[in-house]
Amino acid sequence: MTTQANSQDRLVIAIDAMGGDHGPAVTVAGAARALSIRDDLCFQLHGDGPRIEAELAKYPALKARATVRHTDQSIAMDEKPASAIRRRNTSLANAINAVKAGEARAVVSAGNTGALMALSKMILKMLTDDLERPAIGCSWPNPKGFATVLDVGANVTSDARQLIEFALMGAAFHKAIWGVDRPSIGLLNVGSEDMKGHDEVKEAHRLFKETVLGLNYYGFVEGTDLCEGTTDVVVTDGFTGNIALKTAEGAARFMQAMLKKGFMSSLPAMIGAFLAKGALKRTLRPLDPAESNGGPLLGLKGIVIKSHGGADARSFANAIKVGVSLAASGYERELAASLAQMTQSLALAPEAGQTDMKDLAVASGSKVI
Numbered sequence: 001m002t003t004q005a006n007s008q009d010r011l012v013i014a015i016d017a018m019g020g021d022h023g024p025a026v027t028v029a030g031a032a033r034a035l036s037i038r039d040d041l042c043f044q045l046h047g048d049g050p051r052i053e054a055e056l057a058k059y060p061a062l063k064a065r066a067t068v069r070h071t072d073q074s075i076a077m078d079e080k081p082a083s084a085i086r087r088r089n090t091s092l093a094n095a096i097n098a099v100k101a102g103e104a105r106a107v108v109s110a111g112n113t114g115a116l117m118a119l120s121k122m123i124l125k126m127l128t129d130d131l132e133r134p135a136i137g138c139s140w141p142n143p144k145g146f147a148t149v150l151d152v153g154a155n156v157t158s159d160a161r162q163l164i165e166f167a168l169m170g171a172a173f174h175k176a177i178w179g180v181d182r183p184s185i186g187l188l189n190v191g192s193e194d195m196k197g198h199d200e201v202k203e204a205h206r207l208f209k210e211t212v213l214g215l216n217y218y219g220f221v222e223g224t225d226l227c228e229g230t231t232d233v234v235v236t237d238g239f240t241g242n243i244a245l246k247t248a249e250g251a252a253r254f255m256q257a258m259l260k261k262g263f264m265s266s267l268p269a270m271i272g273a274f275l276a277k278g279a280l281k282r283t284l285r286p287l288d289p290a291e292s293n294g295g296p297l298l299g300l301k302g303i304v305i306k307s308h309g310g311a312d313a314r315s316f317a318n319a320i321k322v323g324v325s326l327a328a329s330g331y332e333r334e335l336a337a338s339l340a341q342m343t344q345s346l347a348l349a350p351e352a353g354q355t356d357m358k359d360l361a362v363a364s365g366s367k368v369i
Helices: 024-037 049-056 091-100 113-124 160-178 199-210 223-228 238-263 267-275 277-287 313-327 331-348 357-364
Strands: 011-016 041-047 066-070 106-109 135-142 145-150 184-188 216-221 233-235 295-298 303-306
Touching: 011 024, 011 091, 011 313, 024 041, 024 049, 024 313, 041 049, 041 091, 049 066, 091 106, 091 113, 091 303, 106 313, 113 295, 113 303, 135 160, 135 223, 135 238, 145 160, 145 238, 160 184, 160 199, 160 233, 160 295, 160 313, 160 331, 184 199, 184 223, 184 238, 199 216, 223 238, 238 267, 238 277, 267 277, 295 313, 303 313
Parallel strands: 011 041, 011 106, 041 066, 106 303, 145 233, 184 216, 184 233
Antiparallel strands: 135 145, 135 295, 295 303
16 A cells, blocks of 8 residues: 655645545545645545555655555445444544544545534534534635535524524634635525514524624625625525525526527527637636535534535545645634633523613624614
8 A cells, every 4th residue: 555654744634535426536636636735735545445546546746645544444425324423444434533633634525424424523523512513614606705604504403502603613714714804794594684584593693793702793694695795604504505505506507508508509609609718717617616615514623524425526626625724724723712702602691682782782893784
């Protein structure tokens, strides 16, 4: 097997090489594409040694900066999490354990989302005792760049406290990835008025405004705000977030297909497409899901990145880039401090209706809509 002494001054990323629809053919190629991110970037590739080595032979530069950790066990994309956690020597479990042991700074997998969630929580634990489950974040394109949206699939339902936790996670992630010092926070709802929405959303809205959390809280945002870039971070439960994400991805693919169909409909249209090829490519690039691939599992004692299962090499390399950016940031330290402040603030928060919301919001520095 490939061997390499990983010195302490190198940034090591653990890869579940068997995860996803394509396994080592994509994960190894994606790692090779990601080498240019940093000169000190190295990889642990976990999975079927002979298959990984066969792919590594195509990429000499990667081979020199990678270690193969063999196991003949992997987790199927449709395997139930309860079954996955009983098998401790899978490529996914071993990659996560490398982060726990301090051998790697982050783990990236395109594999089974439920298994990744369950194993990450079991092996790495949550960042604080108060946190129940991780949230999956994603980078959402808009005219201003990208927003961070969470949760997009980890928690089907979320109470008010969890929604506030998501906001803290999203703010820390957005600052680490996009460099915004005080990201604005929006709470996704069916309208912007205070009386709209279900009880948990309204309670979270109240707590955002009445507690001193240090957040730049904007207020309720609607579905249209996701694509307009109204706020830097958009918070919602995993059920709503996952539907919104997949709807947006489907809409982007539909638009691309319709443009292609239109430009192929006649000779003049084909000539126009040829002349506008460069502009079209630049315009459509932000809408390509591959460009924003890599959803972090936020709230864990360690960095875990979920890639699309059907990712190609370019897409998987972008997921690695997210892991590298988080590993090189102070994300975990900032989030732990924010969560501690949240626990203290919520303990002092009044019950609904006992305090004037606007006065408390002004005192906390939050924006009242």
